[in-house]
Amino acid sequence: MRYSKYNILSKIRDSENHFIVNLLSGNADILDNSDAEKLEAIRKGEDLHDREFLDELMEKGYISDESEEKREFRKRYLDFVDLREKDEIQIFFVTNYSCNFACPYCYQDQYQNPGNKPDKDVIDAFFSYVKKEFATRRKYITIFGGEPLLNSSVQKEKIAYIIDKANEADLSLCFVTNGYYLEEYIPYLLKGKIREIQVTLDGTGPVHNARRFLKGGGETFEKIVKGIDACLKSNIDVNLRMVIDKENINSLSDLAQFAIDRGWTKSRYFKTQIGRNYELHHCQSSPDKLFDRISLYESIYEMTKDHPHILDFYKPAYSITKFLSENRELPEPLFDSCPACKTEWAFDYTGNIYSCTATVGKADETLGTFYPEITRKDMIIEEWESRDVTTIPECRECSGQLACGGGCGSVAKNRTGTICSPDCRPVKELMELGFKEYFERTPAGAKTNGNI
């Protein structure tokens, strides 16, 4: 019997206690200092003669037989692959890369925007490809840009056509939009089966307007707020995203209060997410204003001490801890956190196929075409499909692998040049914050809104 390689053991932030999590056995415990010291001794291979303690560790899979653990890993891996093959696919369609905003941090700012006609042939070819290639899969479509909801008659005609085609195929739709013309699009959206609209606000008025302004200048906050109000009034689900860096993090508290005062957080049609501003494809002009993954959540953790109302607006996942507190069980082991070419594909109006939203539109990332003819780069597709913690060499001995899942394939490829390389998530550090937040500061099982 030996200390399981899947144990994640650490000290809870601002606490005397420790935690241990094992996603393969599905157990999680809080330990006092003395038990943590005993576990640490076992990890180092020292003998321990506390039979009762050892029995409990064995029962919970924190110490285990190596070959038995390998069998369990394999079984759970096969279950994971099985489930993923039955999972719903998110299919992105980019109608254009042009945008009416000039956000300084946009990762698409260096994309080319080749001719953009409302070509019904391309839209027909897209729906025909989806029908044929994903015939047996549950699926939905997300319309993405650039900005898809632009206020021209040509664009409205294109969106109306896409909604008609989706209805014909009995597919639901999401839209990722800056929200500026949302109100104008409500009559169109009401004709479709709309699953969710993702809109971004980066703070309250002045902060948002300084970051997300119109090309040529012009405020956008008030108009987006009206669009969100209109969606919620029409029972259309809104997923509000706030993109955060060091310049606007202090506005999180104000935006949370704004959303609470506006009645949004009480709506069943409202949820939120935080997006970290980061360098996806190229360097930003002020990299020192960016958070890394853990420092963003450390800042939010500190802010919620003084501004607990933030948690009514947004509850951080802190890796698996929010899930654990709300469900009293761990999620299934995460053998792969990158959906590209498995449960996510992306297509654009030029007829190209890509792996996901991170790669869509990048000329060197195309995986084939669906228009004017169907082509596929099968070798590259297979490499994307194969990416998980079993094919990324660095993941194999990592204790956090089943909480991290290997991270984002596109970020990893940008960094190393290889798809099957890791993009490590700071899962242990996030759990240190989460165990404090959800098990010591806030009682476990406390209610949450629908945020991610």
Add this chain to the structure above:
Amino acid sequence: MKSLVKNRVNKVKVKVAQCCAKISRTIAGCHD
């Protein structure tokens, strides 16, 4: 040790919980 999972001993299959990918999967943010 204080267990945080309900009615659980090792090797008991839990109901199919949403995996982390599902939890963290947002429309346009899964690459972070």
